[in-house]
Amino acid sequence: MDVAYAVRGLRKEFGGRSGVADATLDVRWGSIHGIIGKNGAGKTVLMNMVSGVMEPSGGELVVDGQSVLGSSRWTPALARQHRIALIPQDPPRLPYLTVEDYLFLGDRAFSRHGLLNRSAMRRKVAEIDDRLGLHVSASDPLVALPVETQQLLAFGKAVFLDGARIILLDEITASLSGARRESLLQELRNLASDPQARRSFTVITHHINEVLAACDRVTVMRDGVSVDTLDVSGTTSQLLASKIVGDGGTTAVDSTEVRECGDEILRVTDLASAPAFAAVSMSVRRHEVVGIAGLEGSGKDELLDGLGGLRKTTGQLSIAGRPARIRNSMAAHRAGIAYLPKNRERLATIHTLSVLDNLLLPIAHQFSNWFGLLDEKRMRATAQETIERMEVQPPRADAVINSLSGGNRQKVMVGRLRLMRPSLYVLNEPTRGVDIATKPQLLNVVRHELAAHSAVIMTSESEDELVDICDRVLIFYKGRIVREFERSAADFEAGEIYRACQGVTA
């Protein structure tokens, strides 16, 4: 079997940070190639480079035997000429276009004398609809369709209308329901083995089971490097899981002790939020750091959003023995919950304001005197104290937050939560977008300062971090807690936790 495209030592840097450090793989015609790895492993960046969305910083890309980098800029238009199509994770944002207009966007084949041949177009839409089992009508606006249907339409457009031969699917299966996922993977099989047209599919996924079920070969990405490429027939889920996790470096957090927990801070019973998660019951005590682990789409993000008041939930919840209803962010505050959202830049930082303003945002009113005026001296002192405690660089209260690095911004955000003196911290990936040097600092703060007076619930992309600082780790799988790991137990270890997240048993 010959090679559809080959990647040799491809890399991509973003302002000194590397998105992909070294990727090398061959993808063959007539096959389905899986790319698996955790978030931030560089899967999407790699696909963006192959499809021309991002220009590589170095390395070589060979498409159908022809080296494409170097001579002219590698662009999406050029990639399209090489019959490469990327179906991105987020569907196209053309909300008010109809299915028909979207599918034929930029397509000249169906116009005659400058006018569109609508009836021919409708027949083609019906054909695609039938083939993918979409049940849409040509005149439906995209905005009225579920996300999965929009993604399948993008797929149909690439394969059946634009005639793409090298098709890259970025986590298209993540948003698909069970039956549709099966039928799409079956369709990929059929298309790949179609003797009349050479095609090749590259599928990004988080799920080992999907790779095993549908792919011919699989490349494992970890920390921007293509670790290995394997034939699926010769591998097992255990082997893949260990390659995805790696040996795991330690994060140098001093937290080996098993410690005494205090009184119960949070108790939830049968918490649910359709369709993300259901029947979640747990209890978290003072001084305890509880990790929530699970794959993307497992419902863990939604659970944390629910605790932070960003998402409606049903079920019982009590804070320090008192029943509470968390309908919105303000209710969460009143109940004593401080929430750090996952998307810091969009949901936490106020970009053009100073570090001081960002730190004191939730508690500014506490500095008002009886006249309603703020006591700037006291504000400055409080901000400066937090800046020093959190070791924010540069240590200046009036620096604009946007001039700080991601790690330092996150320190400011965690500092903001600390100033609220909550009884429960809910931290959704506190180390996300944080440089390696800052991570241990932040984790130390979580373990030794936040948990000193309160309870902490957190998530992390890295199972190693959870093992380092958590007392317990709860595993989310398909919207339910399926397992619990205790620090004192022998299996409290990153590899075990990752396998549990994948739903791998034994």
Next chain:
Amino acid sequence: MTALAGTGTVAEASSSRGRILLRRIASEHLIWLIFLLLAVIGSFLPGFLTLANLLNLLWGASPLGFMVVGMFFVMIAARLDLSIEGTFAFAPAVGIVAMTEWPGVNPLVALLLTVMVGAVVGLVNGLIIVKLKVNAFLVTLATLLTLEGMVVFLIPEGVYHLPAEYTWLGGTRIFGQWPVAVPVLLLAFIVAHVVMKRTAFGRNLVGIGNNEEACRIAGVNVNRTLIIAFVLAGICAAIGGILQVGRLFSIDASMGNGVILYVFAGATLGGTALNGGRGSISGLLGAVLVIGTITNLMNLYGVETSVQQIVFGLVLLGAILLSSLQDRLRTTQA
């Protein structure tokens, strides 16, 4: 970072400091440079640089000044309030009709009532926008039309004889020379400045304009803050109306028609971003002075009204170009 900055020589450092200062002026206080330029142009004109003329200039700009401050409170939070043009006439109209129809309402009570009407209009706007989650531009467009209709309904022929107490703020000159409206206007700018800089409310407004969702999650009472902003806008418009009525010693049904365009011009010229989060009261004052000065100069030159409007249109165009230039300067600063 500090190590990098320390590699430059002293001369480089001082010249770059000068450049930063220039940039700062150009990006934040350009409006004051324009004001200075206009003043220089004016100084060649006999009669411009006299105390009486300058006081007249400020006096004439005072109703607009209040409107611009009112708009600022909502604009900084990424909202718009078109209805302040309606409140500008409606609030005094209610006060004056109450005063003339009901014997119990003396002019002082009427003034209070006027301000309260402004507050209530703002409250209604704010509640609809926040609670029903409707676009502020559309809601206030509707209330603007409603209010202007109500003004015509209340005072179809206008009211031309008003008690001196009601027009005192807007129309009186103390010692025959000093208009009361001028210190009132300056006081309003000082209060607004303090509110923006020194109160939790002011800081929250800026935060909301920058990132409303983040403020909500951080626990800021976004809804309450926005409602207060609309109430303040209504109050400012009502006071602006009182000043205007006082200046004219009368009110008619068309008072303030079209003034919202000048309010936008003022706010934009003053560096307030249309999509919120950025702007300063000092810039606003500069903009009000610039608009007042242009009007004044054109009056001194004897330019006719239609031409004056053409000039203002071009000024607004300039302001828009200016604010985009300022944006670019600001974003390339880092």
